[in-house]
Amino acid sequence: MTLKKVLLLVAALIVAVFVLTACGAPGPAGPAGPAGPAGPAGPAPAATDLTCTQCHNADGLVAVKMAGWEVSAHGDGTAMAEEYGNKSCAFCHSGNTFRTAIAAGTNFSNQEAGAAEPARQDCYMCHNIHSTYTKDDFALRTEAAVALVVGKQTFDGGAGNLCVNCHQARRYMANFVDKTDATKFTYTGRFNTHYSSQVDVMLGIVDVNAALGVEGKATPHMAVEETCVGCHMGDAKNHTFKAELSTCVKCHSDATSTDVGGFSTELAAKVKTLEEALLAKKLIEQGAEGMAAVPGTQVDAKTAGAVFTYFLYEEDGSLGAHNPGYLNALVDAAIAAVK
Numbered sequence: 522m523t524l525k526k527v528l529l530l531v532a533a534l535i536v537a538v539f540v541l542t543a544c545g546a547p548g549p550a551g552p553a554g555p556a557g558p559a560g561p562a563g564p565a566p567a568a569t570d571l572t573c574t575q576c577h578n579a580d581g582l583v584a585v586k587m588a589g590w591e592v593s594a595h596g597d598g599t600a601m602a603e604e605y606g607n608k609s610c611a612f613c614h615s616g617n618t619f620r621t622a623i624a625a626g627t628n629f630s631n632q633e634a635g636a637a638e639p640a641r642q643d644c645y646m647c648h649n650i651h652s653t654y655t656k657d658d659f660a661l662r663t664e665a666a667v668a669l670v671v672g673k674q675t676f677d678g679g680a681g682n683l684c685v686n687c688h689q690a691r692r693y694m695a696n697f698v699d700k701t702d703a704t705k706f707t708y709t710g711r712f713n714t715h716y717s718s719q720v721d722v723m724l725g726i727v728d729v730n731a732a733l734g735v736e737g738k739a740t741p742h743m744a745v746e747e748t749c750v751g752c753h754m755g756d757a758k759n760h761t762f763k764a765e766l767s768t769c770v771k772c773h774s775d776a777t778s779t780d781v782g783g784f785s786t787e788l789a790a791k792v793k794t795l796e797e798a799l800l801a802k803k804l805i806e807q808g809a810e811g812m813a814a815v816p817g818t819q820v821d822a823k824t825a826g827a828v829f830t831y832f833l834y835e836e837d838g839s840l841g842a843h844n845p846g847y848l849n850a851l852v853d854a855a856i857a858a859v860k
């Protein structure tokens with residue numbers, strides 16, 4: 522045979538083998554082989570290999586932040602224990618409701634239920650704790666700009682946006698328009714914004730402006746980096762949430778307390794004058810927990826604006842700092858309105 526023929530024959534045999542194997546039925550599977558011997562034990566993971574230690578470590582990172590938080594109203598507030606089950610209150614007063622609601626894109630005005638169990642305004646509320654189990658979990662739940670429910674404007678102040686979801690007014694003066702005479706206001710014992718009006722004051726948008734003839738201007742403090750967080754946590758991100766003098770001195774270099782230039786002391790004296798005028802006209806009265814509006818009182822818009830301003834100053838709680846010029850102008854106009 523020539524070499525060419527040999528090659529052809531070999532090729533034909535290979536093809537035949539393939540065809541025959543393809544046609545034949547497969548035989549039964551052979552028995553399983555014996556298990557191999559166990560390998561040697563791997564090295565035990567060191568604690569430092571666990572991402573947990575990015576937070577749970579000897580620096581006491583969690584413990585230090587917790588110490589400040591515990592003495593703040595977010596950590597020891599009593600309203601949480603009383604209000605968590607109420608759907609009108611739980612968004613702001615129970616941490617578990619807040620984080621579920623933020624994830625669902627709802628706000629305090631459209632909660633369908635309160636919480637089954639209370640939770641403080643805790644680490645898990647503001648941070649994504651135990652999501653990835655790395656230090657990245659200190660990222661904030663939300664930093665998105667907030668469309669204010671009552672104030673109608675949008676607040677966009679960096680990390681402060683987190684806070685504004687709760688620290689916004691629940692009602693304005695317009696909620697108290699008299700049912701029979703729309704030019705008048707009839708107030709209840711709750712003639713106020715609720716204690717959460719900080720952002721409305723910062724933006725200068727509370728609806729007393731028109732009644733008192735005050736032009737509402739946003740605070741110069743919108744320029745503070747991260748707004749609320751800049752003043753209330755400082756560079757150290759202090760979790761007592763108290764206003765930090767170390768932030769004030771970045772701009773007010775000679776400030777020695779948060780009563781910058783004695784501004785808060787002066788404003789408090791004016792508010793005292795307003796209080797005396799309102800008491801004299803029986804527009805407010807001494808209640809069990811401080812001054813209260815006299816329920817059922819019917820007043821014109823200007824007088825209503827003056828009373829509402831008095832409570833706005835009290836509930837904002839900044840003693841003027843949130844929007845110094847605005848609060849000062851409102852208090853001046855309120856005093857003039859009830860003189």
Ligand code: HEC
Pocket residue numbers: 571572573574575576577583644650651654655656657658659
């Ligand atoms: C982003 C930082 C961070 C990381 C990473 C982290 N934790 Fe935590 N852990 C926290 C914080 C904050 C708390 C809340 C402290 C509190 O409420 O007492 C907490 C609480 C706990 C608690 C107390 C019970 C509880 O749930 O409140 C345990 C147990 C725990 N962590 C275990 C772990 C383990 C295990 C890992 C890793 C798999 C881990 N953590 C990773 C921050 C972290």
Ligand code: HEC
Pocket residue numbers: 592593594595597598599600601612613614615616619642646681683684685686687688749750753761762763
């Ligand atoms: C889920 C709603 C919610 C969020 C978000 C929130 N707070 Fe609060 N905050 C509250 C409530 C409710 C209280 C009052 C608690 C009480 O007295 O029971 C409060 C109290 C405070 C107080 C008074 C502190 C004290 O110890 O007297 C300050 C200041 C404050 N918050 C600042 C902030 C800042 C700054 C942020 C953002 C980093 C923030 N809050 C985010 C609901 C919230």
Ligand code: HEC
Pocket residue numbers: 594598599600604607609610611612613614629686687688689690691715716717836837838
């Ligand atoms: C939009 C968020 C929000 C809603 C909704 C809300 N609150 Fe509050 N509430 C706050 C904030 C913020 C504070 C604390 C502000 C501060 O410390 O200056 C507060 C403070 C209080 C306080 C004073 C707590 C103290 O320690 O002195 C009481 C009482 C209270 N709220 C009751 C209620 C009740 C009752 C409801 C429901 C009917 C409710 N709140 C709904 C945000 C809210």
Ligand code: HEC
Pocket residue numbers: 582583584586587588590595642643644645646647648659661680683750758760
């Ligand atoms: C009311 C909201 C709020 C609560 C409650 C809260 N934090 Fe924070 N935390 C913040 C904000 C805002 C920052 C600053 C974040 C920024 O600047 O990006 C911060 C920063 C931190 C940082 C620094 C993170 C970094 O990147 O350096 C740590 C650590 C921390 N928080 C731990 C905790 C622990 C632990 C708890 C519970 C005891 C807690 N926080 C509760 C709002 C909160």
Ligand code: HEC
Pocket residue numbers: 681684685688719720723742745748749750752753763764779837838839840842843
């Ligand atoms: C210019 C700095 C500054 C900014 C910005 C600022 N605050 Fe304040 N805030 C203060 C000062 C000063 C006080 C007075 C009480 C104090 O000294 O702690 C105060 C008081 C408060 C109180 C009342 C505390 C109490 O003990 O009753 C709350 C609540 C509050 N701020 C929340 C906020 C929120 C929410 C924001 C953002 C919308 C904000 N603040 C922005 C400086 C600031």
Ligand code: HEC
Pocket residue numbers: 741742744745746752764765766768769770771772773778779780781782784785841842845846
């Ligand atoms: C980013 C810069 C900046 C920071 C930080 C800052 N402020 Fe201001 N503040 C201003 C500006 C701008 C004005 C308006 C111009 C002026 O009157 O000096 C102002 C005005 C004031 C006024 C009114 C002063 C007056 O006599 O009319 C007070 C009170 C005040 N700030 C308090 C504070 C407090 C308290 C802090 C810290 C918790 C603070 N500021 C942090 C920029 C800042």
